[in-house]
Amino acid sequence: MEFKARDYRDDDKLYSLNRVSVSSHPLCSSPSKSLSHTQDHGSIEFFDPLREVSTEILEPVEDIAVAEKHPASRQTSHLSSKEWSSFNKLLMQRFPVPKMISVSSVTSKTIKGSKATVELPANTQSDELNDSQKLTEGGFKTVSQQEFIKRLHELKDEIMRSWQSDDRVTTLKLSIKVARLLMDTSVAQFYPTLFVLATDIMDMLGDMVWDRIKQKAEFGDDGTKICSLSDDFDANSICFEAKETCTNWFRKIASVHDLLPRIYLELAILPCWRFLQDDVINDLMRLVTMIKGVADPLASAYCRFFLIHCAQKLPQRDTGHLISCISDLKIELTRIVSMKETKYGSFLGDRRLVISLMEPTIEYTMRCIFKDPNQVGDMIVNLGLVNKSLELYGEVPWISIILHYLLRELPTAVICPKAVEFLHLVDCSSDYSFDQCLNYKMLGLKLCEEISQVNTVDVLIDEVVKVATRRKSLDEYLKILDAYMDIVLQYKMGDYLSSVLSAIFEKLCNEVVTDDELASLQSIILKLVTHFDDMKYVFDLNYFVDILDVMHGTSRSIVSMHILNNATRNDHINDPTTIKLLFDVAQSLHDSVDFSNTKQDDNQQAQRLIARFIDKVDHGTDLDRHLTFLVDCRGAFSTMNDLKEILVHSSNLLATRALRLRSKKKKDNLNFIKSCITYNEVTIPSIPSYSRQLILYLETAEVSLLGGLISHSDGLLDSAVSCLQDVNLLDGMRKNEDIDGIVSLMRKLCSFILMVPGNLEQGVTYLPKSILSLLDSQSWITPKLRIKILCSLLSLFATFSQNELPYHAVHEEVIGNDRLFYGHATYSQQLVSLSTIILHNIIDIIPQESSQNTRGKLALEACNCIATSLKVNDEISSVCSKLVETARSCLGPNDKYLQSTINFVHKQSPLSVGGK
Known part of the structure; x- marks a missing residue:
C-alpha cells in the first residue's frame, strides 16, 4: 500500500x-x-x-364583493347593520347571565305557556291586543336561562312560519308577546341579552313587513309588475293598495295598549312610513317623545337604543333624535344619581348596577352623534358643550358617564386647543355614575393622540399634577399621571418628571402595591424606557432604579424585557454603571422565568434578550474585566443552557482579541488566554448536548493553538473525543440529522488534527487511534456513520503522508507535522498500518448497512476516497472492484454516480476496474 503524492499548490492553481x-x-x-x-x-x-x-395595488376582494352586493346608496345602511350586529355580540358578552332567572308571572307565562294559535277577532281593541295585566301581578316565577333563550328562538321560528303561511294576525300577536318581554326588568343582568334576542325578532318583523308592502307597490294582484322602486323613491309613486296595507299595519300597532310594546313594534316598521309620506322625521321625534313615558330607566334607555338603530335605516340623516335621546338620558341619570334609592317600574336595586347596564346605550348613542365628522361643530353646540362662539362651558358639570363617552368620541382637533377647559369640565363632573379618574385618563389619552396641538402645556400639566395629588388612592394617582406622561416627555418637562417620580416612590414606600397599581406603574416605566435612546439617561432619572426595585411579578418581567430590548438596540454597551444595572435587570428577569420550558414564547424572548445583552457588553481593552463579567454571567444565568454556549464563544473571542493586541507583556497576554481556556474547560461540561460540547471543544482548541498552547489544545481534543462516548442519538434530534451532524464534526476534527503537532512519544496517530477505538466501542454508531468517519481518517492519513501539508497553524512556535516527522520510518509505518486496518474495516462494514440504496452509495463513496488517497495498484484495484460490484448490485448498472466512479478509478490505473 502506498499513499498518492500530491502537490497542493499545483492543485490550487489547477482547480481555481x-x-x-x-x-x-x-x-x-x-x-x-x-x-x-x-x-x-x-x-x-x-x-x-x-x-x-x-x-x-389591488382592491380587496371582500370589499369588491360588498360593493357589488350593496349599491352606493345603501352603503351607510349596510355598515350600520354590521356595526349594530357587532355591538350586540359584545353586549351579550359584557354582562354574564345567571343560570336561573326570576321573572314576572306574565313573562313566565309567555316563556312556559302553550303556543298561541287562536286568530285575533276583527275588533282591533281585543283583549289579546289590550292585555294590560301588570307585570307585578302574581309575584315572580323562576325559569332557567337556557329555557328562556330557547323559547325566544321558538317564538322567532313561529313568527316566521305564521308569516310564510300568510297568517299576519298570528305574526302580530306573537310579536306583541315578544315586545312585552322587554317590559320586564326584574333580572337586570339578563336584560341586555333579552334586548338583543327580542330586537332581532323585531328587525325580522320589520324586514318582512317592508318587503310585503314593497311587493304590493311593485306588483299587481295578478303578479304583473307595476313599477320598480328605487332606493330614494317618494310616497307619491306608491299605489293605493300598498298604502292601505301599510296604514293597516300602523293602525294595528297603534291599538296595542301597553306603551313599550307599541313603541318597539312601530320602531320595527319605522321605515315603512316612507310608503305614506316623504318626511319621516316628525314620526321619529314623536316616538322619541313617547319613550319619555316609559318609567323604568333601564327599559327606556334600551328603547332609545333601538330607536337610534332603526333611525339609521332611514334615508334622511337628521340628528335631532340623537340630541334628544342623549338629553333624555342625561335627565334620567340626573334623577338616579340624586336619589338615595332607585325605584322605577319593576326595578328596585343598586343604582350603580342600573347605570352600568345603561352604559352601552350611552356609548352607542355618542358614537352615532359624532359619526359624521362634518357635523361635529353643530353637535357640540346642540349638546350644550360650547356656546355659539364655540367657547367651552368649562365650569358646567356633566353627568360623568356621559362625559366619558363624549371625550372618547370627540375629535382631538376639538379637545387639544381647549385642554385646560376640558380638564376643568372633568374636575367639576364628579358624580358616582362613572369613575372620575377614568375621565381624567380618557382626556389624557385623547390629548396624547395629537400632542403637538396641545396648548398651554405648562398650565395643563401643573393642573394635572394637582389633580393627581388630590387623589387618595395610589391606583388613581398612577392612572392619571400615566395618561399625561407622553406629554411631559414630549415637551421635555424635566422638573415635572423629577417631582412626579419622587412622589411615586414616596407613595410606593408607604403602601402595598396592588396588581392594578403595578399595571399603571408598568405603563409609566415603559413610556420612560421607550422615550430615551440611551438607557444611561433613564437610569440617571431620580428614583427610577428605586421604583424598578419595588416592582415584582409579571409587570417586572415585562419592564425588564423592554429595558433589555431598548438597551441592546445600540452597537455596544460600554458604560460600567449601565452594564451593572442592566446585569441586575437581566438577573431579575432570569430569576422570574422558568427556562426549563423553552417552548413558551415569553421564555424564548427573555432568553434572547439576556443573550443579546451579554453579546453587546464591551469593556474595551479591559479584557480582564470582561472575563470577570462572563464569570458573573455564568453564575447568574446558570439555568440557561443555550447561554452557556454564547459565554464560551465570548470567552474565545476575548482570547483572540488578546492575541491581536500584541501586548508588550507577552507573559501576561498568554496568562489571560490560559484563563479564557480554563473558563471554557469549566463551562463546556455543564452543557447537556454532547454534540454541542464537541463543537465548543474544537473551537477552544483552535484558539489554544492560535496562541501556541499546544498542551491545552491536546487536552481539549481528548475531551472532544471523550464526550462522543456519551452521545445519545435518540435525545432531541432525529437520527439522520444527528448522523450528518456528527459526520461533519468528525471531519472538522480530522481537519484540525492535521495542524496539531504530534506527540514525540505517541506520534501523530494518538488521536486517530482514539477515534478508531470509539468506533468499535459505541453501539449507537451505525454502519453509515462508521464508513464516513473511516473515510475521513483515511483522507487524514493520506494528507499526513505528504511532503508538505496543505495548511499549518499560524503561530510561529507551532511546528507542522511535515517538519517534525516527515521521512521518519516509524511515522510512515504507523500511517500505512492504520490505513490497512481502515481499508479492511470498510470492506467488512459496508455489507452491514441494511438499506440497499445507502449501501450502494457508501460503497461508491469509499471507492472514491480510496482511489483519491492511495495509488491504485493490484491490491487497491481489487478492493475498488469489490466496492464497485457492491454498488452495481445495489444501484443498478446505469447509475450516474457508479459510472463516474468507474471512470475516475480507471484513470488512476491502467487496469480496468469493474468495466465501463
Whole structure:
C-alpha cells in the first residue's frame, strides 16, 4: 500500500476558477430581461423580487364583493347593520347571565305557556291586543336561562312560519308577546341579552313587513309588475293598495295598549312610513317623545337604543333624535344619581348596577352623534358643550358617564386647543355614575393622540399634577399621571418628571402595591424606557432604579424585557454603571422565568434578550474585566443552557482579541488566554448536548493553538473525543440529522488534527487511534456513520503522508507535522498500518448497512476516497472492484454516480476496474 503524492499548490492553481471583473453587481437594479413564452398567453416579463417591488395595488376582494352586493346608496345602511350586529355580540358578552332567572308571572307565562294559535277577532281593541295585566301581578316565577333563550328562538321560528303561511294576525300577536318581554326588568343582568334576542325578532318583523308592502307597490294582484322602486323613491309613486296595507299595519300597532310594546313594534316598521309620506322625521321625534313615558330607566334607555338603530335605516340623516335621546338620558341619570334609592317600574336595586347596564346605550348613542365628522361643530353646540362662539362651558358639570363617552368620541382637533377647559369640565363632573379618574385618563389619552396641538402645556400639566395629588388612592394617582406622561416627555418637562417620580416612590414606600397599581406603574416605566435612546439617561432619572426595585411579578418581567430590548438596540454597551444595572435587570428577569420550558414564547424572548445583552457588553481593552463579567454571567444565568454556549464563544473571542493586541507583556497576554481556556474547560461540561460540547471543544482548541498552547489544545481534543462516548442519538434530534451532524464534526476534527503537532512519544496517530477505538466501542454508531468517519481518517492519513501539508497553524512556535516527522520510518509505518486496518474495516462494514440504496452509495463513496488517497495498484484495484460490484448490485448498472466512479478509478490505473 502506498499513499498518492500530491502537490497542493499545483492543485490550487489547477482547480481555481478564473475571476472576471464586472462593472455592477448581478442583483443590481438593471433593466430586467423578458422571458418569451410560446404558449397561448404570450410573453411574460421576468420579475425579480430582489430588485423591484410591484406598485400595483389591488382592491380587496371582500370589499369588491360588498360593493357589488350593496349599491352606493345603501352603503351607510349596510355598515350600520354590521356595526349594530357587532355591538350586540359584545353586549351579550359584557354582562354574564345567571343560570336561573326570576321573572314576572306574565313573562313566565309567555316563556312556559302553550303556543298561541287562536286568530285575533276583527275588533282591533281585543283583549289579546289590550292585555294590560301588570307585570307585578302574581309575584315572580323562576325559569332557567337556557329555557328562556330557547323559547325566544321558538317564538322567532313561529313568527316566521305564521308569516310564510300568510297568517299576519298570528305574526302580530306573537310579536306583541315578544315586545312585552322587554317590559320586564326584574333580572337586570339578563336584560341586555333579552334586548338583543327580542330586537332581532323585531328587525325580522320589520324586514318582512317592508318587503310585503314593497311587493304590493311593485306588483299587481295578478303578479304583473307595476313599477320598480328605487332606493330614494317618494310616497307619491306608491299605489293605493300598498298604502292601505301599510296604514293597516300602523293602525294595528297603534291599538296595542301597553306603551313599550307599541313603541318597539312601530320602531320595527319605522321605515315603512316612507310608503305614506316623504318626511319621516316628525314620526321619529314623536316616538322619541313617547319613550319619555316609559318609567323604568333601564327599559327606556334600551328603547332609545333601538330607536337610534332603526333611525339609521332611514334615508334622511337628521340628528335631532340623537340630541334628544342623549338629553333624555342625561335627565334620567340626573334623577338616579340624586336619589338615595332607585325605584322605577319593576326595578328596585343598586343604582350603580342600573347605570352600568345603561352604559352601552350611552356609548352607542355618542358614537352615532359624532359619526359624521362634518357635523361635529353643530353637535357640540346642540349638546350644550360650547356656546355659539364655540367657547367651552368649562365650569358646567356633566353627568360623568356621559362625559366619558363624549371625550372618547370627540375629535382631538376639538379637545387639544381647549385642554385646560376640558380638564376643568372633568374636575367639576364628579358624580358616582362613572369613575372620575377614568375621565381624567380618557382626556389624557385623547390629548396624547395629537400632542403637538396641545396648548398651554405648562398650565395643563401643573393642573394635572394637582389633580393627581388630590387623589387618595395610589391606583388613581398612577392612572392619571400615566395618561399625561407622553406629554411631559414630549415637551421635555424635566422638573415635572423629577417631582412626579419622587412622589411615586414616596407613595410606593408607604403602601402595598396592588396588581392594578403595578399595571399603571408598568405603563409609566415603559413610556420612560421607550422615550430615551440611551438607557444611561433613564437610569440617571431620580428614583427610577428605586421604583424598578419595588416592582415584582409579571409587570417586572415585562419592564425588564423592554429595558433589555431598548438597551441592546445600540452597537455596544460600554458604560460600567449601565452594564451593572442592566446585569441586575437581566438577573431579575432570569430569576422570574422558568427556562426549563423553552417552548413558551415569553421564555424564548427573555432568553434572547439576556443573550443579546451579554453579546453587546464591551469593556474595551479591559479584557480582564470582561472575563470577570462572563464569570458573573455564568453564575447568574446558570439555568440557561443555550447561554452557556454564547459565554464560551465570548470567552474565545476575548482570547483572540488578546492575541491581536500584541501586548508588550507577552507573559501576561498568554496568562489571560490560559484563563479564557480554563473558563471554557469549566463551562463546556455543564452543557447537556454532547454534540454541542464537541463543537465548543474544537473551537477552544483552535484558539489554544492560535496562541501556541499546544498542551491545552491536546487536552481539549481528548475531551472532544471523550464526550462522543456519551452521545445519545435518540435525545432531541432525529437520527439522520444527528448522523450528518456528527459526520461533519468528525471531519472538522480530522481537519484540525492535521495542524496539531504530534506527540514525540505517541506520534501523530494518538488521536486517530482514539477515534478508531470509539468506533468499535459505541453501539449507537451505525454502519453509515462508521464508513464516513473511516473515510475521513483515511483522507487524514493520506494528507499526513505528504511532503508538505496543505495548511499549518499560524503561530510561529507551532511546528507542522511535515517538519517534525516527515521521512521518519516509524511515522510512515504507523500511517500505512492504520490505513490497512481502515481499508479492511470498510470492506467488512459496508455489507452491514441494511438499506440497499445507502449501501450502494457508501460503497461508491469509499471507492472514491480510496482511489483519491492511495495509488491504485493490484491490491487497491481489487478492493475498488469489490466496492464497485457492491454498488452495481445495489444501484443498478446505469447509475450516474457508479459510472463516474468507474471512470475516475480507471484513470488512476491502467487496469480496468469493474468495466465501463
